[in-house]
Amino acid sequence: MQQRLPVIRSFGPIRSLTPVAKPSKENSPITEHLAYLLAQANREINRQLETRLSKEGVPVEQWRILKVLSDGNGHSMGELADAVLLNHPTLTKMIDRMVSDALVYRVQDPKDRRKVLMFVSDHGKALSRRLNSLAVSQEEHIVESYGDKSTNELKRLLESLIGTAN
Amino acid sequence: MQQRLPVIRSFGPIRSLTPVAKPSKENSPITEHLAYLLAQANREINRQLETRLSKEGVPVEQWRILKVLSDGNGHSMGELADAVLLNHPTLTKMIDRMVSDALVYRVQDPKDRRKVLMFVSDHGKALSRRLNSLAVSQEEHIVESYGDKSTNELKRLLESLIGTAN
DNA sequence: TTGAAAATATTGAATATTCAACAATTGAAG
DNA sequence: CTTCAATTGTTGAATATTCAATATTTTCAA
Numbered sequence: 001m002q003q004r005l006p007v008i009r010s011f012g013p014i015r016s017l018t019p020v021a022k023p024s025k026e027n028s029p030i031t032e033h034l035a036y037l038l039a040q041a042n043r044e045i046n047r048q049l050e051t052r053l054s055k056e057g058v059p060v061e062q063w064r065i066l067k068v069l070s071d072g073n074g075h076s077m078g079e080l081a082d083a084v085l086l087n088h089p090t091l092t093k094m095i096d097r098m099v100s101d102a103l104v105y106r107v108q109d110p111k112d113r114r115k116v117l118m119f120v121s122d123h124g125k126a127l128s129r130r131l132n133s134l135a136v137s138q139e140e141h142i143v144e145s146y147g148d149k150s151t152n153e154l155k156r157l158l159e160s161l162i163g164t165a166n
Numbered sequence: 167m168q169q170r171l172p173v174i175r176s177f178g179p180i181r182s183l184t185p186v187a188k189p190s191k192e193n194s195p196i197t198e199h200l201a202y203l204l205a206q207a208n209r210e211i212n213r214q215l216e217t218r219l220s221k222e223g224v225p226v227e228q229w230r231i232l233k234v235l236s237d238g239n240g241h242s243m244g245e246l247a248d249a250v251l252l253n254h255p256t257l258t259k260m261i262d263r264m265v266s267d268a269l270v271y272r273v274q275d276p277k278d279r280r281k282v283l284m285f286v287s288d289h290g291k292a293l294s295r296r297l298n299s300l301a302v303s304q305e306e307h308i309v310e311s312y313g314d315k316s317t318n319e320l321k322r323l324l325e326s327l328i329g330t331a332n
Numbered sequence: 333t334t335g336a337a338a339a340t341a342t343t344g345a346a347t348a349t350t351c352a353a354c355a356a357t358t359g360a361a362g
Numbered sequence: 363c364t365t366c367a368a369t370t371g372t373t374g375a376a377t378a379t380t381c382a383a384t385a386t387t388t389t390c391a392a
Contacts, residue, residue, distance in 0.1 A: 026302065030233045030249075034305060034317060035215050035226075037324040042208040043251055044331045049201050060201075067196045077371060083196075085209055090349055092372055114357045114370040136192065139200060146330045151200060154323040157316060158203040164312045165210045243341060256379055258342055280340040280387045338389070348379070358369070 045142070052134045056127065061086060061094060062103070063135060066120060066128035069104060074117030076109065103127060211308070218300045222293065227252060227260060228269070229301060232286060232294035235270060240283030242275065269293060 030036050050060055064084040069075060075083070081091045095118065098104045103124035109115035120128065143151050196202050216226055230250040235241060241249070247257045261284065264270045269290035275281035286294065309317050 026298065030230055032321070033301065034308060034321055034324075035211050035301070036230070037321055037328070038204065038208040038211055039251055041324045041327050041331075042204040044328060045201050045204055048331070064196055064202070078369090085205055087350075088371070089351085089373080093348080112358070112370085116371065132192065135199065135201070142200060142327075142331075146327055150323060150326065154320075154327065155198070155200055155203055157320040157323065158200075158207045160316065161207050161308075161312055161320065162203070162210060165207075165214070165308075244339085253380075254341070255343080255381080259378080278340085278388070282341065334392090336389100336391090338387100340387080341385090343384075344382095346379105346381075348377100350377070351375090352373105353375100354371105354373075356370085356372105359367085361366085362364090 048141075049135060049138050052138050053131060055134060056131055058127070058131060062098060063128075063131045065091075065094070065098065065118075066103065066124055066131060069118055069120040070125060070128045072120075074107060074109070074119055076115045076117060078115075080118055098124075214307075215301060215304050218304050219297060221300060222297055224293070224297060228264060229294075229297045231257075231260070231264065231284075232269065232290055232297060235284055235286040236291060236294045238286075240273060240275070240285055242281045242283060244281075246284055264290070 031040075046060060049063075053060060053063055061084060065080065068080060068083045077088065077091060077095070081088050084091065086094065095104060095106075099106065102121055104118055104120050107117045107119060109117050197206075212226060215229075219226060219229055227250060231246065234246060234249045243254065243257060243261070247254050250257070252260065261270065261272075265272065268287055270284055270286050273283045273285060275283045
């Protein structure tokens with residue numbers, strides 16, 4: 001006669017009393033918030049880029065401005081402000097400085113005289129090329145330590161986040 | 167006699183003269199740079215969070231400070247500055263304001279009298295809870311439109327980027 | 333133990349950013 | 363056409379951030 005095996009009534013603690021379906025987030029550390037991780041990563045990468053560009057004595061925002069204007073087309077202030085992630089008065093004042101440095105110049109838009117079209121000077125173009133090579137070398141450095149796959153995947157996810165956020 | 171087939175000398179354009187292995191990056195638009203994508207995404211998400219927190223009239227940085235201090239332990243100014251992504255003088259001045267608002271208070275560290283330990287008040291704790299629920303609801307909103315999988319994958323990649331960047 | 337160097341936080345001046353108001357131009361309704 | 367609202371860019375004042383210098387305390391080597 002086959003021996004009765006003991007009935008197993010439980011495999012462990014009663015799970016319904018230790019809720020597992022609700023990770024709750026309420027008390028999660030700040031380092032788990034997307035907003036915080038983005039701020040931290042941005043800060044770090046921006047610092048690195050800033051360090052590179054300091055070789056030319058130029059802030060990151062001016063690199064962005066020069067890069068956008070380097071397509072040779074005129075860009076209005078509003079358009080430019082959006083593109084380089086600055087609000088209007090800040091951009092106006094930064095452009096004032098860049099005009100003083102003869103990197104860019106203003107032209108009133110003949111089609112709409114409220115607008116100002118910004119253009120990059122030859123001097124600005126030359127600087128832009130040097131800055132761009134510094135920026136590219138930074139990105140290559142990131143790819144080296146962080147990996148090509150991760151970098152591309154991260155870019156893809158960021159683009160998609162930006163897309164859904166608007 | 168078998169007919170001679172013409173000798174095929176080329177299958178198309180000579181590839182080595184139209185380099186295909188070098189995406190070059192040199193002239194890529196700014197929107198393809200990791201540094202730019204991070205800045206853009208951070209700006210957008212931060213804006214959203216700022217809007218939520220404005221219900222309590224509190225800037226994002228104060229939410230971070232309150233959240234870090236809400237573990238109940240004392241945190242030195244230096245430690246706190248690192249944690250909340252502010253440099254020291256900026257933190258000192260923001261803490262001054264928060265002390266005026268009775269959200270936090272300073273205690274000199276008895277073990278090392280160079281240090282100041284920051285603590286959150288009961289009032290600050292209550293505010294922190296309200297802020298946190300606003301922040302959590304924002305993150306839930308992101309997860310809704312962006313997807314749970316993407317959000318988690320993005321967080322993972324950001325953490326890893328931050329890890330390798332240091 | 334003493335004295336110099338390092339670590340920690342704050343301050344004040346210089347700089348930068350933001351907010352609100354403004355001026356100029358265009359668009360559009362009546 | 364005229365007028366009023368919307369768009370675009372700039373300005374000045376208020377606010378915030380950053381840099382360099384300072385004060386205090388601790389660390390550590392001689």
